[in-house]
Amino acid sequence: MRICLRKVDLxxxxxxxxxxRMTIRTARPNRGQHFRPRTHCLNKLESIVVEMQxxxxxxxxxxxxxxxxxxxxxxxxxDVIAWITNKMKTTPEEVQAFGTMLVAYGYIYPLQNxxxxxxxxxxxxxxxxxxxxxxxxxxxxxxxxxxxxxxKRNIRKKGMLEAYEQAHYSHLHxxxxxxxxxxxxxxTEQYKAGKERNKPDRVxxxxxxxAYWIVSRPPFGLPLSFQxxxxxxxxMRSKVKSSVSLGALTKYVTTYKNxxxxxxxxxxxxxxxTDHDAYWTCNTRRIDVPTKMRVERWSFSxxxxxxxxxxxxxxxxxxxxxxxGMPPHLMRHLSNLAFWEAAEELKWGTASSMTSKAxxxxxxxxxxxxxxxxxxxxxxxxLTVKGLDHPxxxxxxxxxxxxxxxxxKVHVLVxxxxxxxxxNRSLGVHPVIVWQQEEEEKAKAAAASAPVDVKAMMSKxxxxx
Amino acid sequence: xxxxxxxxxxxxxxxxTACYRHLVIALGSTSDSQNLREELKRTRKKAQELAxxxxxxxxxxLKDKSISKDDRAEYERLWVLxxxxxxxxxxxxxxxxxxxxxxxxxxxxxxxxxxxxxxxxTTVAARAMSVQNMKYEADSNIDTADLRDLQSEITQMSQMxxxxxxxxxxxxxxxxxxxxxxAELKSNMSVGNSSVGVISICEEEPKEEDGGGGRxxxxxxxxxxxxxxxxxxxxxVLGYLVINMS
Numbered sequence: 001m002r003i004c005l006r007k008v009d010l011x012x013x014x015x016x017x018x019x020x021r022m023t024i025r026t027a028r029p030n031r032g033q034h035f036r037p038r039t040h041c042l043n044k045l046e047s048i049v050v051e052m053q054x055x056x057x058x059x060x061x062x063x064x065x066x067x068x069x070x071x072x073x074x075x076x077x078x079d080v081i082a083w084i085t086n087k088m089k090t091t092p093e094e095v096q097a098f099g100t101m102l103v104a105y106g107y108i109y110p111l112q113n114x115x116x117x118x119x120x121x122x123x124x125x126x127x128x129x130x131x132x133x134x135x136x137x138x139x140x141x142x143x144x145x146x147x148x149x150x151x152k153r154n155i156r157k158k159g160m161l162e163a164y165e166q167a168h169y170s171h172l173h174x175x176x177x178x179x180x181x182x183x184x185x186x187x188t189e190q191y192k193a194g195k196e197r198n199k200p201d202r203v204x205x206x207x208x209x210x211a212y213w214i215v216s217r218p219p220f221g222l223p224l225s226f227q228x229x230x231x232x233x234x235x236m237r238s239k240v241k242s243s244v245s246l247g248a249l250t251k252y253v254t255t256y257k258n259x260x261x262x263x264x265x266x267x268x269x270x271x272x273x274t275d276h277d278a279y280w281t282c283n284t285r286r287i288d289v290p291t292k293m294r295v296e297r298w299s300f301s302x303x304x305x306x307x308x309x310x311x312x313x314x315x316x317x318x319x320x321x322x323x324x325g326m327p328p329h330l331m332r333h334l335s336n337l338a339f340w341e342a343a344e345e346l347k348w349g350t351a352s353s354m355t356s357k358a359x360x361x362x363x364x365x366x367x368x369x370x371x372x373x374x375x376x377x378x379x380x381x382x383l384t385v386k387g388l389d390h391p392x393x394x395x396x397x398x399x400x401x402x403x404x405x406x407x408x409k410v411h412v413l414v415x416x417x418x419x420x421x422x423x424n425r426s427l428g429v430h431p432v433i434v435w436q437q438e439e440e441e442k443a444k445a446a447a448a449s450a451p452v453d454v455k456a457m458m459s460k461x462x463x464x465x
Numbered sequence: 466x467x468x469x470x471x472x473x474x475x476x477x478x479x480x481x482t483a484c485y486r487h488l489v490i491a492l493g494s495t496s497d498s499q500n501l502r503e504e505l506k507r508t509r510k511k512a513q514e515l516a517x518x519x520x521x522x523x524x525x526x527l528k529d530k531s532i533s534k535d536d537r538a539e540y541e542r543l544w545v546l547x548x549x550x551x552x553x554x555x556x557x558x559x560x561x562x563x564x565x566x567x568x569x570x571x572x573x574x575x576x577x578x579x580x581x582x583x584x585x586x587t588t589v590a591a592r593a594m595s596v597q598n599m600k601y602e603a604d605s606n607i608d609t610a611d612l613r614d615l616q617s618e619i620t621q622m623s624q625m626x627x628x629x630x631x632x633x634x635x636x637x638x639x640x641x642x643x644x645x646x647x648a649e650l651k652s653n654m655s656v657g658n659s660s661v662g663v664i665s666i667c668e669e670e671p672k673e674e675d676g677g678g679g680r681x682x683x684x685x686x687x688x689x690x691x692x693x694x695x696x697x698x699x700x701x702v703l704g705y706l707v708i709n710m711s
Contacts, residue, residue: 046567054578061579072493073579073706130580131493131564139560144549159650180642181542182549183475184649190484196588199497204581208490323570 008129015058039137046134049107052083053128053422058081062123064111067199074111074127077120105135110212115219133212143215144179147172149213150193151187156206164219255300261291267293299415302408306340318414328453333410336403338367343400347393358391366399376402467526468536471543471573474522475550476593478515482550482557484508484593489561493568494580502570503603505561506611511594511599512554513618520545520629529632538640546632547641548626562615562680567571 053056064074077099078391084095099119103126111115111125119126150169154161161169173180194205258264269278280289290310296315298305305311319334342365346357365374366385376384380398387395469619485508526532526540570575591599602609 049578053579071581072583073581075529102468127581128578128583130490131568131578132490132560136616138563139556144553152648155649159647170646177636177638177642179549180646180648182479182546183547185479185552186550187649190486193480193487193589193592196592197586199583201582201584202490208580264645304519308641372662404517 025129026310030214033085042135042137042154045102045105045107046085047126049102051087052080066200066203069203071200071204075108077122077124077126080108080119080126081121104215106215107134109207109214114207114211115214117215127207130208141212143172144176144183146213146217147176147179147183148187148190149209151183152191155187156192162219204317206305259297267291285313290314295418298304299418302404302411305411305414306404306407312337312341315414318417319365319410332375333407335365335374336407338372339374340400340403343403345397346391346396354391354393358395361396362388374399374403467522468539468543471522471526471540474515475543475546478512478519478547478550481508481512481515481593482554484589485512485554486557487589488593489557489564491582491586492561492564494578494582494583495569496584496586497568497577497584498579498582499570499584499603499605499607500599500601502565502607502611503601504586504593504599505565506603506607506614507599508590508593509558509615509618513620513622514629516554516625517623520625524629524633525545527635541635542643544635548629548637549628551622553620555626557617557620558619562612562619565608565612565615571605631655647694647706 005130059075059079061073061075063070063072064143080102081095081099084093084099088095088098096119103110103119104117106129108119108126110118111127113124147169150165150172155164155167170396176183194202197205261270266279268278268282269276271279281287286352287310294308294310298308298311305315314338316334321335339361344358344360346354349357362385364370364372366381366388367373376454377400380402384399386394485505488501488505488508491497492505523540523544527537527544532540568575586600591597
């Protein structure tokens with residue numbers, strides 16, 4: 001659910017900050033449901049702000065005259081823009097966007113027109129925010145802190161709060177009523193403590209706090225009722241009984257406990273501890289005989305089988321070997337598996353290859369009369385085909401899940417077979433596979449997994465009959 | 466009585482928590498200094514002593530099964546006050562650890578954030594410690610040495626809070642506050658000329674709506690002064706006439 005906050009008036013759309021591979025895409029802090037922590041980005045922003053403080057190469061500050069006092073460390077918008085341009089050496093639009101984001105996220109706050117969080121490229125005045133009030137992921141701006149701030153402001157303004165502040169105040173008075181004594185006490189004490197400092201510092205402190213709360217509780221932001229949507233949706237989510245979830249957890253732990261290298265010793269030896277890499281060499285994809293533990297793992301679920309590439313290969317071989325004995329309606333699992341693999345490739349592949357892959361998949365698996373047509377229900381097929389008009393990574397997700405569920409039925413047969421063969425597996429060290437051998441095997445596998453023409457096979461079987 | 470003792474101790478804890486928060490806000494900015502680090506350390510230790518004292522007192526009061534319902538409700542209210550203070554204190558301690566680590570004092574090139582605050586926080590710390598003047602006696606490596614202490618104190622604090630939650634079964638949401646909305650306005654500190662000063666210093670732009678309020682208040686005081694002088698003049702004139710007549 002996207003929540004639209006007030007748009008920033010910029011000439012062009014704000015360029016996303018890509019200081020690191022994660023980007024911050026919103027010009028305002030995203031308080032919506034898709035809010036994901038961007039700690040790494042914020043750390044880099046913080047180091048840039050610290051660089052701006054350098055007395056020689058940072059942003060030059062000046063003094064501000066206020067009534068009888070002067071307050072140092074005031075910077076102009078155009079100085080900041082010039083510094084960013086010099087440092088980042090990029091287009092003016094991106095510099096403007098970056099500067100505005102610094103203001104919108106609360107690292108710099110405007111002194112005039114304090115509710116409009118933009119960086120103006122002129123002589124408007126700004127100041128740096130103290131590290132305590134920097135945006136962080138760890139310390140969310142709590143409602144109780146906001147209540148204390150509003151109470152303090154109430155004292156200072158002698159009851160004349162602004163409309164939105166008054167609304168928040170009444171709301172918090174209801175919501176945090178049990179803590180209200182504490183809030184009043186703390187607010188009066190903080191107010192008294194603040195008065196112990198000298199006048200210029202008191203002015204700065206009030207501005208800092210006000211700026212922090214404008215960023216964290218924007219005046220034109222979410223109406224209070226809108227925030228309740230989160231709670232309503234949380235209530236609507238299905239709840240599992242703890243007995244059920246605990247049962248599932250116990251089952252999981254019992255199944256997997258011998259396979260966890262932290263809980264059970266890793267055989268033959270843990271390479272990280274003994275520097276002997278036998279464990280890795282005998283669990284490669286192309287090894288002759290997979291280890292017992294590995295095969296046991298395949299019997300746990302189809303997901304384990306398919307996640308292990310060797311398991312996938314063996315599954316393919318199993319389906320092909322059992323061909324003659326298997327009824328024809330199970331032959332389709334070969335194409336199911338191929339479709340599943342192709343969908344995985346689409347998910348994890350490069351963005352540039354997506355359209356071509358999607359086309360191939362459509363032609364091979366989904367089009368009516370395709371050589372390896374998969375039999376999924378009409379509704380999923382319809383949705384998938386429609387989605388393929390504008391392919392994206394997850395366009396085959398529904399179909400892939402359906403196919404996975406179909407294959408699960410075969411998995412029962414597979415795990416039975418695996419258990420039968422379990423006695424023959426060994427735990428020991430096997431010879432190391434040479435790279436050339438691997439290449440040969442790859443070529444062989446490629447030839448063997450050429451698309452099977454189902455129709456030809458069907459006709460062959462008919463002829464046999 | 467137990468209740469009054471509790472209330473005094475809670476007030477003290479509340480005061481120290483408020484001062485501690487004020488000091489942590491100054492960390493990393495241009496008003497940061499070695500003195501600030503020492504003030505933080507001493508305020509913190511005082512807060513912890515008060516916390517332990519409060520906790521012992523309150524747990525003993527709450528464990529007593531023979532108290533009346535009203536008394537119990539009152540103690541539960543005090544308990545909620547106490548645990549909220551503790552939560553605030555814990556968060557501030559953790560934040561001071563983070564910021565203290567990010568902004569070390571004893572490095573050749575200090576890059577403190579130029580926030581515009583340049584004064585010292587001595588008076589705030591003195592208020593927390595309830596002394597007239599603070600005496601500073603720390604070594605120069607206080608930032609690194611203190612951070613280690615701080616980490617262990619944070620762990621202690623978290624453990625104490627966990628114990629508290631386990632031992633004392635108080636439902637915080639069931640407590641009813643005694644203060645109503647706007648109560649902070651009644652508990653007023655210095656009225657008079659300082660309040661006028663407070664209104665005018667914070668508004669930095671004359672366009673601000675509150676600036677109007679400030680000007681009105683200033684105008685009213687000027688009027689009052691004028692009226693006063695007029696009355697004094699009239700009184701002097703009358704007195705002169707009276708003297709002349711006699």
